[in-house]
Amino acid sequence: MEHATWPARIVLALFSIIIIGAVLSAQRGRKLFIRRIPGLTAIDEAVGRATEMGRPMLLSVGLGSIDIITLQALAILSSIVQTAARYGNRVLLPVADSAILPVAEDAVREAYTAGGRPDAFHPEDVMFLSDRQFAYAAGVAGLINREQVASMFLFGTFYAEALIMAENGNRVGAIQVAGTPSTTQIPFFIAACDYVIIGDEFYAATAYLTKQPTLLGSLVGQDIVKGILIACIVLGALLLTFGSPVLYNFFQDRDLPLLGYLRQAIEAGGS
Amino acid sequence: MGFLVRLQDIDRRVLYLLLAVAVSFPFLFPAPVPDPAILPQTQSFFRTVEAVSADPVRRDKLVILSCNFSSSTSAESLTQTETVMRHLMKNKLKFAIFSFNDPQGRELGQLIANRLQDEYGYQYGRDYVNWGFRPPAAAVNTVKAMVRNIPEAIGTDANGTRLVEIPVMRNIRGANDLAAIIEITGSNSLPVWLQYLQRTGAGAEPIPTLYCPTAVMAPEAFPLLKSGQLQGMLTGLKGAIEYEALLNVRGFATRASASLSYSHFLILALIVLGNLGTFAARAQARRGGAR
């Protein structure tokens, strides 16, 4: 739609108020609950394995640029690096976007410092490989095989290169934990990785690990919005079944006069 | 039983060799293949292009052929581009090649156009144009600007000629002058068209949007078919095979259909054998534990 309809204005404003309200509430100290996410409990196991074997860990934030998903992936990986730093593990972080490189380097350096081992950080271990998808995949595959990594953490936006990376990790016997909102790559991570965090759990993982009030609040706000949408869908289907297209018309993209919402549903094609 | 258990330990290089043989065999020893089953989304794609060319108002408008792929997905995307372009040229529809995800897209689209234009009597500038490449960071703003004024938003074609000077762009102003949007992509570039251009026309109906993803992206698009946001879809190489059958053309997709089938048979056989091996290994372990 080029211009918002009145329902769009109402719905978007309502959703924004709910999410902002939850965030503000969290920032003011309200304790918010996030349920346990199974894949995250494997992180300690994977870090421990790298320590026992004396081999490095490989982290990847995928192909995204400086966007929400990549920044959240960096937050998750920072928490992993902090755990790794306590044991003095070496961490390799190849990136696919040159804009992410300084951000990633800073994040890893700070994580090592927070983990009590700033001396264990090697800047050359955070490297830019290529912004071309398969060139990046080829570079990561080569890195995995040469360094014989013991664990891999794949969090972020992935496309077809996901399976190349996960399969190479499998080949060297690395324990792999992956998490991505990229639905098309989740099946491959499920097949090739040991633990997978699916879809929305990725965003929850950041909140779960970092416990930042903004993230916790936005997650709770999103849950409320999801509940409203489920209610709209169920109620709308029931109303439509009994001949009332009110909710069906509410979500269309042409402004209607008030009574238009109560009338016969707009035909398909005239939506 | 021991044989089944040993199946789990087949060297992966043997599997790669089997796959290479399955894929190469039809190219070395071609055999006739049965006509493919045409899926509803491919049929819908075909009918939409036919409907656009049969509509006296729409047929003089411009089709956007958005080639958002690189050579890494050329087996699917380039094949889809060729079959779709054949259909557009056969029906004498005007189109504009454009890409905003990968600079190779506009080159590969032009490559196909150069190959087909003599066959269908098409001429660059008179019947089609190449808008070139715009960087991904500017994609949304470019598409939003196209709603009101396409020549101003795009500026020049891939050769540096101003769009207002190109005959095929005469009378093409904004979203109301678009006949259809065809998105051919190996990545997630479709939402830009759906979010910022499809429903911005003055008419009650959205601009017909047709989608040619690689097979990876296709399952995610089925909700969009159900909601009417997409009017048709070609599912990867299989979709291109079906489309060639509808057009009565024998191209790369038809030649590749046997390889596709044989490789799938091999994968299915290996999945069955692998699972049998897993069950056999578990049974053996249980028997060993029972003793």
Next chain:
Amino acid sequence: MFDFLTNPGAMRTANVWFAALCTLGLYSILYRENRFFRFFEHLFIGLATGYAVYTTWNDTLRPRWWDPMVAEGRWWWAFALPAGLLFYLIYSRKYSWMSRLIFAVFFGFAAGQAFQGFAAYYFPLVRSAINVPLVPAAGAAAAPGAYALTPMAGVLNNLLFLFIVISVMTYFFFSFEQKGPVAGVARMGRYLLMFAFGAIFGSTVMARMSLLIGRTDFLINDWIRQTVFRLPG
């Protein structure tokens, strides 16, 4: 000596040979990690980076910034340079705060556009999720790409659709512990997600096979048949 560079046939032959060697070199990783793969891996990364530099100047900076500024007299485009350079200040500890200015501008643009994008993309999807009447409706047209169903099959389809939507969305609730019936619905949602992932997996197998078929066709037809043995295409 360099006449072949202007000979289209010779250049095509050279291109095909080079592409074939690169293909086989990268495929050699399937046997084991080796120096040939490493060489072609680095070659690929280098070429990709060089191509990115070329397209950045040739397709973005020159036609959209340099030519309008210098050749068309649009001098105000000069302000884009210091704005763009602000990104690089992220490397400076003392001035990195200035890079946040330009990041904030782009984040603001993206956030504003997200409202329109959300409404335009998801409202039709919510509408289609609501459009699942639970009584038979004779004469209802099938959506594009859908099989036409009998009225009763349509109702069963709609009930199944509603059940799947609700159970999958229930799985993704995080702000409360999932217990009792909610846990059961959420677990069902997870299993149903696996059906979807299976479909995506199968489609992706087809996609990967297609890419392999493309390269195999190139190796057998373009390289071996037409270039090595010079057989007709």
